[in-house]
Amino acid sequence: MFDERFTDDHRMFRKAVRDWCDREIVPRAEEFERNELTPREIFRRAGELGFLGARFPESAGGSGGDFWFTVCWAEELARAGLAGTAMGLLVQSDMATPVIGALGTREQIDEFLKPALTGEKIAALGVTEPGAGSDVASIRTTARRDGDDYIIDGAKTYITNGTQADFITLAVRTDPDAKPNWAGISLVLFPTNTKGFSIGRKLKKLGNHSSDTAELHFDGCRIPRRYLLGEENHGFVYIMRNFQGERLVGALTAAAGARRVWERSLEYGQQRQAFGKPIIKFQVWKHHFVDMLTELDAGTALAYMAADKYDRHLRDPARNADATREISQAKLYCAEMAQRVIDRCLQFHGGMGYMEEYFIARSWRDTRLISIGGGTSEVMKEIISKYIGL
Numbered sequence: 001m002f003d004e005r006f007t008d009d010h011r012m013f014r015k016a017v018r019d020w021c022d023r024e025i026v027p028r029a030e031e032f033e034r035n036e037l038t039p040r041e042i043f044r045r046a047g048e049l050g051f052l053g054a055r056f057p058e059s060a061g062g063s064g065g066d067f068w069f070t071v072c073w074a075e076e077l078a079r080a081g082l083a084g085t086a087m088g089l090l091v092q093s094d095m096a097t098p099v100i101g102a103l104g105t106r107e108q109i110d111e112f113l114k115p116a117l118t119g120e121k122i123a124a125l126g127v128t129e130p131g132a133g134s135d136v137a138s139i140r141t142t143a144r145r146d147g148d149d150y151i152i153d154g155a156k157t158y159i160t161n162g163t164q165a166d167f168i169t170l171a172v173r174t175d176p177d178a179k180p181n182w183a184g185i186s187l188v189l190f191p192t193n194t195k196g197f198s199i200g201r202k203l204k205k206l207g208n209h210s211s212d213t214a215e216l217h218f219d220g221c222r223i224p225r226r227y228l229l230g231e232e233n234h235g236f237v238y239i240m241r242n243f244q245g246e247r248l249v250g251a252l253t254a255a256a257g258a259r260r261v262w263e264r265s266l267e268y269g270q271q272r273q274a275f276g277k278p279i280i281k282f283q284v285w286k287h288h289f290v291d292m293l294t295e296l297d298a299g300t301a302l303a304y305m306a307a308d309k310y311d312r313h314l315r316d317p318a319r320n321a322d323a324t325r326e327i328s329q330a331k332l333y334c335a336e337m338a339q340r341v342i343d344r345c346l347q348f349h350g351g352m353g354y355m356e357e358y359f360i361a362r363s364w365r366d367t368r369l370i371s372i373g374g375g376t377s378e379v380m381k382e383i384i385s386k387y388i389g390l
């Protein structure tokens with residue numbers, strides 16, 4: 001689909017990611033799931049192979065590619081069927097770091113972005129707090145000026161890569177009295193070796209077991225003010241812009257992961273017999289598979305339409321409108337669609353689908369996250385409502 005968007009370079013990149021996943025991720029799936037962590041060496045390998053920086057400018061340590069490289073990267077990680085590992089790596093390449101590429105000073109790029117793109121430093125994105133998730137504007141972690149430093153106090157929760165991150169792209173409140181409250185938020189780069197920082201609980205999750213998710217605490221942490229990203233009190237706008245890439249990646253991974261489950265289920269249905277014939281031959285299941293394929297194609301088309309608009313916007317923001325509405329629609333549709341498709345595929349497997357040893361149980365659990373993380377389906381509907389004047 002949208003084949004003309006993918007050049008030979010994209011195709012070679014996609015194949016390289018797929019081969020790497022088959023070689024170095026899929027065989028270690030059980031280990032990563034059991035340890036509830038994707039180990040550091042996987043981030044380093046992804047960096048060495050040029051996967052993390054494919055769409056960043058060369059001056060920032062990337063390869064200077066367009067957003068379609070991210071499409072290939074996200075889809076192939078999702079096809080590997082280990083959503084936790086995919087999420088950890090995508091936080092590194094597409095959630096915690098693009099804002100540094102967009103706003104970072106030379107010094108910030110050298111100290112944080114370049115080692116993140118080589119995989120030497122692990123990055124996390126710290127927005128959500130115990131008292132503020134969907135309502136980002138109400139975060140309470142503060143950064144108080146003290147001479148040339150900020151003093152940071154507060155807590156974050158549900159932070160992916162949280163137990164092993166070397167730095168956090170962190171949302172903080174720099175003006176507690178700002179009205180409206182979103183006008184008092186900033187983004188800073190926070191090294192996790194800062195005194196006063198501690199990791200709280202490593203959180204037990206329903207799915208995505210191969211990623212680590214943590215509570216984080218900040219107690220009088222002093223960082224230099226030169227770690228501020230962009231302008232003070234402009235952070236809310238930066239976070240909302242940054243969310244667009246994150247949500248689009250969520251839509252792409254949802255659709256690609258569900259398509260892989262559909263393909264594997266189709267193969268299974270040709271082998272498994274009941275009442276003397278392969279179960280895929282029952283008319284009810286043929287129709288279900290047609291319905292699912294139609295939904296998968298619709299979701300991918302929506303996500304690619306959003307990717308096309310987003311890519312053009314990133315390359316020339318002055319001439320091309322942003323893609324917030326399309327990305328929100330893609331995230332909304334693909335997240336809900338993937339859950340429907342994977343649930344139906346699980347049903348198609350009968351008892352086998354309910355067995356922990358079989359891939360589909362994991363996909364079913366993992367996919368539940370996508371309509372929650374990075375902005376819930378309800379929040380997507382609120383955004384789209386605004387765009388259509390409701």
Ligand SMILES: Cc1cc2nc3c(=O)[nH]c(=O)nc-3n(C[C@H](O)[C@H](O)[C@H](O)COP(=O)(O)OP(=O)(O)OC[C@H]3O[C@@H](n4cnc5c(N)ncnc54)[C@H](O)[C@@H]3O)c2cc1C
Nearest residue numbers: 125126127128132133134158159160372373374375376378
């Ligand atoms: C596994 C996992 C990994 C995550 N990783 C990260 C990370 O790396 N960094 C990070 O910062 N965050 C991360 N998150 C947090 C995630 O982005 C939030 O969970 C999400 O934004 C929802 O916020 P919340 O959990 O506080 O839910 P709430 O905001 O409390 O929402 C609860 C319910 O209320 C509904 N609701 C809220 N507002 C509205 C509204 N205006 N209209 C209608 N309904 C509404 C929601 O849709 C939801 O159904 C992660 C979460 C999970 C589960």
